[in-house]
Amino acid sequence: MAGPLDLTVAEAAAAIAATELSAAEYFAAWRAAAAGDELNAYLWTAPEPEGEHEHLEGPLGGVPIAVKDIFVTEGVPTTAGSRILEGYLPPYTASAVRRLREAGARVLGKTNMDEFAMGSSNENSAYGPVLNPWDRDRVPGGSSGGSAAAVAAGLAPAALGTDTGGSIRQPAALCGIVGLKPTYGAISRYGMIAFASSLDQCGPLTRDVTDAALLLAALQGRDRCDTTSVGIEAGVEAPSREDLSGLRFGVPQLAEEGVEAGVREVFEATLRRIEELGGEIAEVELPNSELGISAYYVLAPAEASSNLARYDGVRYGVRRGGDGDLLEMYESTRAEGFGPEVKRRIMLGTYALSSGYYEAYYGQAQKVRTRIAEDFDNAFAAVDFVVTPTSPSVAFELGAKTADPLAMYLNDFFTVPMSLAGIPAISIPAGLAAPDGGGPELPVGFQIAAPAFAEQKLLEAAFALETAIGFNRELAAVIPWKGSA
């Protein structure tokens, strides 16, 4: 029987606004669901509602939202999945969270993540991996793995995540939900713990495209605390498009190797679905995209090595090593506070920025970035969207790639180019497929990318396609969040 937890965010907010649903009871029901988390999706869940429900008339009035633990929240523990921030109680709140609250939302909990958002499986969290609700022996993806698993499992109606090279889209794909990375600059990064500042962008993880639009509308906008934030000038509205006629979808040449057969089948079936809706499929050339991973794994670690210099045991966070001098304290704090992937990236980044190597690595990577952005500009002269599978594989088994960091990095193959170009991209669930080598059928994500600030057009196309695919409707019996209510 359908209950309040079956409602989407849009439906719940409407029911609360019409006083058909009590905000306090709705919040309490979600709190109980979140408290039953068996996936390690949450690092913290809200106690009794703090004070009265405010802004109930807002577009997200009374809706609880799970927030990735990378957003600082005043008085609420914030760790970014790292030991080095264990016990940290931020003295201020991130702008994205403040905006959600102003729209009427409430923080339901803080979700688990790869340490400092570095990872594609959530296995790099200092607080243990998150389990995929479709198959608990598999990863939920990362780095926003806790946010994706919470929404997919029915432990939150919607969640906030961050995406630096795919960290919203890939876990959304692996968990069978919607994940949107907006244009760089659409949403303020103030209070979002920095990983790679020129790439980091916040966005929603939701059950459907309508909810993604609703959250984006609340989140986007210029913020005086982040001078790189510009907002989406045209605004964002609930999408309503039913067909794709007159729209051209560009498909880049897929590398034959590395994409699972089942993923490829679902991708091709979705292309046919686009044509049934009146859309046109065209080939596009993105010749430099295959260099994306190489450029990304120079640029992101370089920026991270600089951003993470702040964790020195002096002003906040843990301090280790008591009796020695300052250098000994720095070394002990960072050696014990950071996990292996974070150390790996700091070393890669400092190497790429070091004298004598700077031009060969960082300088070249920035030029490749230009080339990749130009490829998209050229493609968008001929097509409205570029589409790819979100991830080359369905959710893989826990531990399958932890011994080979490069194999883990290559999982970001389809999502990294959009991050480097700063353009918006959405992943919607397109169907189920068995992994290569057999196993249970698992969700496959379909990625749609659009030109910078064309979020509304992107959401309209995703909405029409989502309606035609009917993922939530047809698979109701096996979708974790449907089954849990």
Added chain:
Amino acid sequence: MVGELSGILEHVDRIGRLDLDGVEPTSHVVALENVWREDEPRPSLPREAALANAPDPQDGAFRAPSPQAE
């Protein structure tokens, strides 16, 4: 970790060999004008709040070990 880092560097080395003379580097993807604002004082964090997370605060300041060993 040495082996892992070598493997990663080998992969990213591909970009070191490209001829990209004349290509402008991209450090920021969105075209931005200088952002100006009035130079008005605004409230900032109270000292106690700024020090609340410090591992070893003392006399309203952050305290760290001496840079020179005894």
